[in-house]
Amino acid sequence: MFSNITETSFSVSWAKPKSIVAEFKVTYTNIVTGESGSMSVDSQLSHVLLSKLSAGSTYDITVSSVLETLESEPITASVTTVPDSPTELKVVNITDTKALLVWKPSQAKVDSYILSYGTTKSPNVTITVTLSGSTVEHQLRGLHRSSLYMVKIKSQVNRLQSSPVSTTFTTGSAVKLQVLTPDEVTFHSAVISWKAPRVAFKSYRLTYQLSEEVKEVILNPSVTRYELTGLAAFSNYTVKIDGERDGQYISFVYAEFTTAQLPHPYPTDCSEVQVNGMKESGEAEIYPEGKDGEPVWVYCDMETEGGGWTVFQRRMDGSTDFFRTWRDYSKGFGSLSGEFWLGNDILHALTSRTPMSLRIDLRSGNDTAFAHYTNFNISSETNHYEIELSGYFGTAGDSMKYHNRRPFSTKDRDPSTLSIHCAKAYLGGWWYKNCYKANLNGLYASYSDNKGVVWIDWKGKDASLPFTEMKLRPSYISQTIPTTPTTQG
Structure with missing residues (x-):
């Protein structure tokens, strides 16, 4: 007798014989796969639960009694498990x-x-x-x-x-919406418009989907045009518009579109990030060594002088120590939202792929100044990250000319043959000569012994500047001289 039949189990019960037995032997066999098993059951019992079976399968069951080496003729029956659900x-x-x-x-x-x-x-x-x-x-x-x-x-x-x-x-209603083909499709946005029926809905529900990610927007009944933003580039989207009446969404239409492919799927610097559509300053991911290289997060200045600047240095509050080791300056340190040095390895990668220009923004109180160099390059670590720059214009004075073609040095490595260790003496990492006319990585808010954040041709050697920002972008981008530089801080 069978009971408690499920998809993967059932109970088997039998009448015990009048004679004495040591145990019962229960076997089960799947008539399709031939898979079988057996269980020994205590002689005091007359039932057993068989489990871990296949759904919707028929099993042949035998029960026999055992006493020492003797086994009775089995009783046989068949049972089918409950099928699994669709x-x-x-x-x-x-x-x-x-x-x-x-x-x-x-x-x-x-x-x-x-x-x-x-x-x-x-x-x-x-x-x-x-x-x-x-x-x-x-x-x-x-x-x-x-x-x-x-x-x-x-x-x-x-x-x-x-x-x-x-x-x-x-189900839908007899009232139909007519959706128009999505237009104004860009890398990250698309405009969806539709024609409302004569009998108005109480609201619209616009749903758009990329793969398994679904987003929903509820719109008032007067809206028949909506811009989708923050979309993924070169991706297929499905859009559905429902009309709501009496608490139910009863009419809907579909549309599909594909966003445009980014001009630069693997942007190498912030100028390419800007072409991809980023308009406001902020953090972005770039690939300084191309699509096969490791991505790097950087801060992009999208406002100063037309934008597209990859910022690689910022001093603003003294929260970050710039008296660091060679390795620190090679790999970078600090916070992109605050003070930081992006890293000499990244500077070399950026300037070796494309001719770059350099811009340095300075601020002291209400005074601002800038220095722009139309040519800027940082060599490899083998060549001590030597700096090369030319083509100055600006309002800060050409203090970096003194440092042209100088190697980088830090407190633990000085490639220079000069007797003085400038990095140790002036507490920074820089392209020192003997020693500097600019020392933007010096000791923050230090106004003694010329160890501060200094740009001599603007404020002299005794002034420590509270804000500096160094940034680069491709030289081919046309330069204009802004009246007021835009910087963070």
Whole structure:
């Protein structure tokens, strides 16, 4: 006798014999796969639970009694486990009177699927349909408009039925929206517009989807045009617009579009980030060594002199120690939102790929000044990150001319042959000569012994500047002299 039959288990029970036995032996065999097993059951028991079985499968069961080496003739019976449910039930191609149901079939071979559906407008009416066990979709027809439907489906083998799976959907109304083809499509945005019906909806629900990521916007009924922003470049989007009336979204239309491909999928500097669409200053990811190199986060100045500047140094509050080692200056340190040095390795990578210009913005109180060099290059570590610059114009004075073609030095490495160790003497990492006319990585807010943040040709050697920012961009970008430099801080 069998009871408690599920997808993966059932109980077997039998009548105990009058004679004395040591134990009972229960065997089970899947008649399709041939997979079998056996269990020994204490003689005081007359039932056992068999588990870890296959759904929707028929098993031959034998029970025999055992006493020492003797085994009785077995009693034999067959039982079928409950079939597993179909999965991934979905409703697609919904109109005002039709909808297509699709599902993933049960893993077990089933005889049929039992489908039932009904609407909340007729709660006492349920339509039931029996479908072939090989069916994976079914077209519903003759549905009521603007109605919420509940659908259930379960599989059946013999008289055994699986647990149902269910979903809901709402049919459309006779009132139709007409969506226009998305226009003004860029790398990161698109404008969606549609024509409203004569009978107005109470609101619109605009849903747009990229792969599995779905976003939703609720709009008032007067809106028939909406700009989607923050989209991924060169990606396929699906847009759906629903109209709401009486608390239900009852009409919808679809549109698809593909955003434009970025001009620079792997931007090497902030000028290419700007071409890709970034308009405001902030952090961005670049690839200084090209698409095959490691990405680096940088701060982009998108406002000063037309923007497109990759900022590689900032002093603003003294929160970061710039009296650092050679390795620190090679790899970079600090915070992009505050004080930092981007790193000499990155500077070399940036200036070796494309001819670069350099801009230095200085501020002291209400006074501002800048120095612009049309040619700027940093050599490799093998050549001690030697600086090369020319083509000065600006308002700060040409203090960097003194440092042209000088190697970089830090407190623990000085490639210079001079007797004085300038990095140690003036507490920074820089392209010192003997020793400096500019020392923008000096000791912050130091006004003695010339150890501060200094630009001699502007404020002299005794003034420590509270704000400096160094940045680069490709030389081919046309230069203009702004009246007021825009900088962070």
